[in-house]
Amino acid sequence: MELQSHLEEIRAKGLGLAAMSYDSRETLAAFAAKHGIAFPLLSDTGSATIRRWGILNHEASDREAGIPHPGTFVIDTRGRIVSRAFETEYQVRQTAPAVLAAAQTGTSRQAPKPAKQPRTIQARQLSVTTSQSDVTAAPGTRLSLNVDVFPKPKMHVYAPEQTGGYIRIELDLDDDPAFTSAKPVFPKASNYYFAPLEETFKVFDAPFRIRQDVTIALTPELRRRAASNDTLAITGTLKYQACDDEVCYRPDEAKVFWSVALKPLVRR
Amino acid sequence: MRVLFASLAVLAVAQVDVNRLGPAVGAAAPAFSLVDQHGRTRTLASVAGPKGTMLVFFRSADW
Numbered sequence: 001m002e003l004q005s006h007l008e009e010i011r012a013k014g015l016g017l018a019a020m021s022y023d024s025r026e027t028l029a030a031f032a033a034k035h036g037i038a039f040p041l042l043s044d045t046g047s048a049t050i051r052r053w054g055i056l057n058h059e060a061s062d063r064e065a066g067i068p069h070p071g072t073f074v075i076d077t078r079g080r081i082v083s084r085a086f087e088t089e090y091q092v093r094q095t096a097p098a099v100l101a102a103a104q105t106g107t108s109r110q111a112p113k114p115a116k117q118p119r120t121i122q123a124r125q126l127s128v129t130t131s132q133s134d135v136t137a138a139p140g141t142r143l144s145l146n147v148d149v150f151p152k153p154k155m156h157v158y159a160p161e162q163t164g165g166y167i168r169i170e171l172d173l174d175d176d177p178a179f180t181s182a183k184p185v186f187p188k189a190s191n192y193y194f195a196p197l198e199e200t201f202k203v204f205d206a207p208f209r210i211r212q213d214v215t216i217a218l219t220p221e222l223r224r225r226a227a228s229n230d231t232l233a234i235t236g237t238l239k240y241q242a243c244d245d246e247v248c249y250r251p252d253e254a255k256v257f258w259s260v261a262l263k264p265l266v267r268r
Numbered sequence: 269m270r271v272l273f274a275s276l277a278v279l280a281v282a283q284v285d286v287n288r289l290g291p292a293v294g295a296a297a298p299a300f301s302l303v304d305q306h307g308r309t310r311t312l313a314s315v316a317g318p319k320g321t322m323l324v325f326f327r328s329a330d331w
Contacts, residue, residue, distance in 0.1 A: 014320070016316045016322070018315035018321065018322075019325070031305075042300070055289045068327070071290065072323070082293065083293060
């Protein structure tokens with residue numbers, strides 16, 4: 001089970017991990033023993049809890065009747081939902097690190113923490129470090145690609161929230177049928193007051209992270225590539241215009257790159 | 269047959285708006301009391317860590 005391999009990481013964040021299904025206690029016990037599961041597997045026989053949570057899969061029938069829509073919730077200590085992630089296709093699974101990353105967006109003013117496989121690119125007016133939630137991923141799974149942007153001193157870039165004809169920072173992944181991209185997630189921008197124009201701009205003037213989730217395609221081609229341990233290269237372009245207190249520099253771009261080692265999908 | 273079920277499920281699930289499933293961000297998590305694989309009764313509080321809980325709903329351990 002993929003979750004077990006992330007147990008330490010999840011606990012290191014101070015979170016308790018539990019997983020629920022409609023299986024009997026005996027089925028869960030056998031599964032836990034076989035896969036070395038060291039966190040609680042909760043038996044919702046009859047699916048009453050799954051129903052109460054509003055995530056029963058009403059289309060499932062026969063043997064599958066009672067299964068939930070597979071998904072993950074992060075809940076705070078007061079019992080409030082902090083983040084949630086559902087699979088959009090039958091077999092698509094969010095990898096645990098991607099869900100953890102999603103639970104943490106909003107803490108944007110902290111200096112970004114490097115994730116796995118960091119690569120740093122020096123660009124004009126800023127430096128860029130790419131990283132990713134998972135080094136390996138199976139077809140049908142979702143992972144997060146990160147772009148940590150470090151503006152050089154006194155430098156800022158226009159945030160997506162800035163309206164008007166400004167060149168806002170933008171991340172574009174190069175199209176590849178091997179994966180689908182979600183919308184990139186940016187942190188909340190800062191207000192920058194530019195005295196000479198008496199105008200306030202939405203900018204990033206401190207290190208920040210752009211999170212770009214991708215889902216590896218679940219196609220025969222990708223299954224074949226995964227079976228032969230192929231590597232998926234994901235490339236993209238970060239477009240931006242940087243300014244300091246006096247001038248705005250020429251619009252620029254930086255090429256960004258990630259590699260994901262493909263592994264076969266193991267059904268849990 | 270199982271393959272057929274799985275394929276039908278793909279078509280059916282594709283029409284569900286997953287963004288509207290279950291409690292929204294900020295809502296209260298519904299309480300539960302269920303046995304774990306060891307037969308212990310567990311609640312949200314008993315599986316929580318110092319900062320909260322990651323609760324995963326999965327389809328089945330059986331197939």
